[in-house]
Amino acid sequence: MATKEDKPLIVVKRIKKVAGGHHGGAWKIAYADFVTAMMAFFLLMWLLASVSKEDLKGISEYFKMPIEKIVSTGPSASGSSGIFVGGGKDLTRKDGEVSKADDNSDKAPQRMLDEEGLKQLKARVESAIEANPQLQSFKKQVLIDITEDGLRIQIVDNLKRPMFALSDDELQPYARDIMKAVGKSLNGVENKLTLSGHTDAHPFPNKEKSYSNWELSADRANAARRELVNGGMDETKLMQVTGLSSAVLYDKTDPLNPINRRISIIVMNKKAQERIERNASIEAGNADAVQKGIQASAPGIKPVAKPDVKP
Template identity: 25%
Template sequence: MSGHKGRRGGGHEEEHENHERWLISYADMITLLMVLFVVMFAISNVDQKKFAELSAGLSAGFGAPRFVAMDGAISPLSGAGPMIDPISVEIPPVGPPGGDSTGEVPAQEEAEKAASDLAAAQAELARLDDVEAQAQAALAAVGLQDRAGFRVTEEGLVVVLFADDVFFANGSATIQPTGERVIDTLGPVLLGAGSPVSAEGHANHLPVGAGSIYPSNWELSAARAAAVARRLVEVEGLPASTVDATGYGDARPLVPIADPASLTTNRRVDLLLRSNASPEVRALLPTLDATRS
């Protein structure tokens, strides 16, 4: 009998070593590489039409030029050839609301603004005409229609009070009785108009006489304007906050000094009924007034 005992059924054979396990890892790596290349290929094939639309939308939103690749570009992963050069598409920048890229108001809006200003100027001129008609009627009722003139400027309605000897004595700022009647007749009309009133004194080019208490036409014209403004407030009841007085001397004549009428015409006190309209509307008033003359 042999000294070595035979292996019985309860024994185990030594496990056979597997030398091909690397094939599993290799197969996994190949699979991952294939997935990687599929993903990269999918990324490289961009829908060119949608990309161009997206680029145009971004350009319109941000106001900057964009470079859009045209259809037919070669994928950088295919190696088949170079890509087609991109074409620069210039998208106009977005301008501010209500205007183009330069900030200018469109022609249609300009036309609408001009039409609106014209309508407002016509309405304001009609209001000033109504005040003038009331003033003329009031003066005519007391026989003083020739003591005042009327004209429309960019500032509003001007009532011209000619400061001759009937209104003011020579070299004096004391209002004569006839002048008081003129002011008292105009007072209720000006009060009812509800607009600020400026009394503006003017003188002719002759120097103040030696007997006057005023050293020059500046002081004389200012004193006459103040006298008229004071009566409007203290006698006629116009709010003091809406009345002011200014003296211009002989700096703003109505007619040239060579005109013989300048001695009486330029010596005056203007009552300016100020317009409350916008500057654009007021600028149209003289033109509208002239076209109907």
């Protein structure tokens, strides 16, 4: 017969669960990582908001570039002598060595702008005028648009604020400032320029007719050219400077409108530039043919020597 001592002893353990117990502090590390990631995210957003669209496009193109091109030798897009495009100094270069890229280190790299590049140049010119407090009140007199020949910048007259003295080619001080601001903005690109002066249909007050709106518009175009150069524009960028009198009116409905008195600058696209270069070559060829014809018909006549005059 089993006794009381022979029965098995049953022990029941009850574990009391407490919510939010100790986790060893791993949550602190996770939280620190989260805060760091958020800080990096907001820093990235701030950088994207503060960088211009041109710089963002350049960064995007950089990462699209093949690695072979990035590490290849030669001048970089930024003009630096670095082994990487846009980077610092070339660590592989020793003292006394000069890379070919350093030969033109004082010159900004130039490239022919396409339609998209001309739009960016348009924004740059507008920003240059907007950033100058002295020119902000005159920005309505600067008309900028894209034409089939390229980027056109027109500085137009205002009835209360003329660009030139009456019947004269002397630029007013504010017009000089505009020309200088525009001239600085046109460097750094390979595109060539044309510049033309325009008048309204008012006849020039000259009874002898020895000086007309044709001469006046040409003189005003040259006055504008001089101010563009004084502003820092490379004079070799100009391919054509013309005076068109009132032949090409801005406001065709009102030939006497002051807006017709203007200076027009065109930053030419590749097609327009090639057309002018082709026409210049044809004219040069015709001049040579005429000279040869004169020599053939009159062998005793010597060809006219070109004057040795610096531009």
